Amino acid sequence: MATLFGFHEVDDVDHWLSSPKREEVFGPLGITVRTFRDPEGSNRVGLIVDVPDMAAFEEVMQSEAGADAMKFDGVRPETLLILTEG
Numbered sequence: 043m044a045t046l047f048g049f050h051e052v053d054d055v056d057h058w059l060s061s062p063k064r065e066e067v068f069g070p071l072g073i074t075v076r077t078f079r080d081p082e083g084s085n086r087v088g089l090i091v092d093v094p095d096m097a098a099f100e101e102v103m104q105s106e107a108g109a110d111a112m113k114f115d116g117v118r119p120e121t122l123l124i125l126t127e128g
Contacts (some may be wrong), residue, residue, distance in 0.1 A: 044096050045127040048089040053116030055079050058087055063111040071098050085118075 052058040064075050072095070078088040093099045102108045112119055 044093045044099075046089075046091040046093060046099075047125045047127075048091060049121075049123045049125075050087065051085045051118045051121040052087055053085065053118070055085060055087060058115050058117070061115045063114050064089075067102060067107055067111045068099075071095065071102065073099060 059077055059079065064077075068075060068091075071093075074092045076090040078090075080086040091099075
């Protein structure tokens with residue numbers, strides 16, 4: 043199991059936090075996500091993601107379903123940064 047930290051900006055933090063898309067896209071892959079928001083009120087958000095299969099994660103992140111989910115969630119893709127543990 044790999045643990046990742048993702049960081050990006052979104053158009054609307056409350057919409058992003060309440061969105062069902064993370065569970066719809068990642069849930070079937072056994073991926074769990076914890077969400078975080080900037081306490082200063084910016085549009086910066088983060089996630090801790092537990093990934094059982096990195097190949098499946100990378101595939102969904104490059105897929106049309108992944109792109110559609112990010113668009114629905116208002117993710118600004120150019121700000122996306124994913125860090126690996128260790």
